[in-house]
Amino acid sequence: MKDVSNKFVIGLLVVALLITVVGTIVSVNKLTLFQQQYDFITGAPVSTATGQTNLTITSSTSLTNQKFLIDFGSGNVNASCDFCQMDSNGVTASTATTNGVNTSDGSCCGAWNYSQTAGFLLENTGNANLSIGYTCSGNCTYGLFIGGSRPGGFGGLEIKVTSNSVASQTTETGAADSASSCVGGGTLYRSGSWNITNSSSYSGALTEATGGLGEAYYIQLSSLGHWLCGNYTGSPLMPDNSKDAAVVDINVSIASDSPATGVRSSFTLTFNGTSQ
């Protein structure tokens, strides 16, 4: 084989040199551009060996009451009656006595606004489970709010809680409830449903004396307040639109000997939401 000349070898070396230099320039250039581009990627760490992204999810708790005032108006018990009974839901009482009258009648309730159609509509409008309780200020007992002889067979001043899937009040913020609210919480807070109680014991019979009453039962208003759903250790009222609301109804029975109030007698219920 014929030897190649040094000139030819030099030529090859020059070509190799050019390829090396051009390749290096192109590579370094591309790497530099990549680095600069990466600096503008949001969230990409650029100054430390490790990166950390913080994401804060705020738990929003919100409890709304769609009806602020239940006003039974002004009136007195008709002379022929022993009492007048009224309810915020307008439902007829089943235990009317001879001289009493049901809310739908009105013949004993005179000018009072006995045709109420809505109670306090409580709704969990946040994104976290809640426990619900109430406290009361003002004339929170029968003696203070109404006075006189409490009609036999009636509580005088009572509250009741009902899931809105049953009560069906129509002013919910979200979609109307289709399932019972305040359920599935376990035995610590009466897994059945709403439960009016201020007892710390959740075993035994469900009675007013031992621990409160469950959903859709009337119980006397307490100046100390009650838990209505859950307690400090469990919050079963979910924020799901299909089961996040309930109605608190007020029932009053006014005896014929109840003294005139002069000015409006009132009490304020503050419904408190608690979330663990």
Next chain:
Amino acid sequence: MRDGKVYYTPSEIPQKDFSNKAVLVMLVTVIVITVVSLILYLNVLSKVESSVSGVPQASLQIQQVPPSNPSSQGVVGLTILARENTVGGNP
């Protein structure tokens, strides 16, 4: 060969060529430049790697802010008016 000189025909005249020394210098030059280029490239590459090496190690921290305790109020009111001609009630 005549007169002690070498005479070539036109086709036999030798082409001028680089010396081996020149080839050696060129070879060394190529090697040096290659090494320098490699060092430069690796240097830039390490910088880029340090810039993006945090991505696979990035951690996500989720913090849940403790909720507040919301409340809402409702008022119940009624007025009992005095009733006339009543014996023992609503004076």
